[in-house]
Amino acid sequence: MLWYNISSIHTPCRDTATPRHGGPAHARFQSHDHRACIAAAVTAADAHCRARGLHFTPQRRRVLEILLDGHRAMGAYDILERLRDEGLGSQPPVAYRALDFLVAQGFAHKIERINAFVACAHSGAEHDPAFLICRVCCAVAEAEAGPARTAITAAARGAGFRVERVAIEAEGLCPRCAEAA
Amino acid sequence: MLWYNISSIHTPCRDTATPRHGGPAHARFQSHDHRACIAAAVTAADAHCRARGLHFTPQRRRVLEILLDGHRAMGAYDILERLRDEGLGSQPPVAYRALDFLVAQGFAHKIERINAFVACAHSGAEHDPAFLICRVCCAVAEAEAGPARTAITAAARGAGFRVERVAIEAEGLCPRCAEAA
DNA sequence: GCTTGATATGTTATACCATAACACTTATCA
C-alpha cells in the first residue's frame, strides 16, 4: 500500500500536516526509484491516450508529473502554483481542467474528504481505489476496494441504481498516529 | 431505501436539480406521514442527547427539523437561509456548528461529493450509510453499507490503519434517469 | 491547401463552501 503525505491544503489537520520522513509508513517509497516510477506512469498514460485518440497535452502531462513527483495529496491550487511558476498557466480553470481530465482517465483520483488530488498508485490497471485518511496527520493511503465496491454495487442494483463510480474514503488513525495515541 | 432530492446547492447538476415529484423513486416518502416521521426523529435525537448529557439546543433541534422537513440533500447555506428567516442565526458558523453537532451524533450525514447534508434515514440505529448519487438529477439515496464497510475495515487493518469512519458514495444513474437514458 | 467542426487553452469574474478568532452568554457543578 502506498502512502501519501498531505500538502498545504485546507484540511482539518492542516497544521500538523508537514511532510514526515523516516517513518515506517513511508519507508516504501523512500527506497524506490522515484524518477523511474514517474517516467513509467507518464509513459503509460501517454500510451493510454494514444490508443484512445485522446490528447495528452503538455499541461495535462505536467500536472500528472507534478502529482507523481509530489507523491502526496495536493490541492488544485497547489498544482496551480507549480504551473504558474513554470509559466504553464495562472488561473484556476487551467488546473481544474487538467485534473478533470486526469481523473476521468483514471490517472489521478480526487479525495472528496479533503478536496485533494493524488496520482493513481496503480495506473493502467483496472482497480477500485479506497482511501485511508489519517485524521491526525492527514497522511493518505490508497488501498484496494474491490470487495467493498462489489458489495455496494450489488446493494445499489437492488434499488435500481446503476453504479458507475464509487468513492470510498475511510477516516481513522494511520499506523504511526495510532501508535502515538 | 429513502431517496432525497437535491436542493439548490452548488453541484455538477445543479441546473436540473429542481425537486421532482410523482416518480417511482420517491413514491415511498410521498405516502408516509411526514409530520410524524419528523417528530419521531426529533424525539429520538432528544432522548439520545438526554441520555448522554448533551445539549439538544433550539438551534440544533431546528436544523435537524429543517433537514428532516426538506427531505433532501441541503447545503449549509440553504440551512442558514432558513435559520435567518426564522431569526435563529445569520452567519455561516451558526449553521456549520449545528451541522457539525448533528453529524457527530449521527443524526445527519455529510455527502462529501456534493458538499451537502441530509438527515439520517435510520436515526438511532447503528448503521453504516452509503450514498447513491445520481449524476444526472442529483437525487440522493441512503443505502446500507455494512458489508462494504466490513471489507474496507479489514483491508485497512491489514495495513495497520484503524478505521473510525467510512464514507461510501456511489455515483451513477438513479432508476428514473437510467430509464430515460 | 482550405474549410469546418471539435477540442483545448487563456482570462475575467464570480459563486460557493468553510473556518479562524474573539467577545459574550449560558449551563454545570464543586
Added chain:
DNA sequence: TGATAAGTGTTATGGTATAACATATCAAGC
C-alpha cells in the same frame, strides 16, 4: 457563588470551484 466548560453572536477571511466567452489548435474531408 464562583470557576469552568459549553454554546452563541459576529466579523473577517480563507479556500474551493465553475460560468462564460474569446482565442487558438488540431483532425478530417473536400
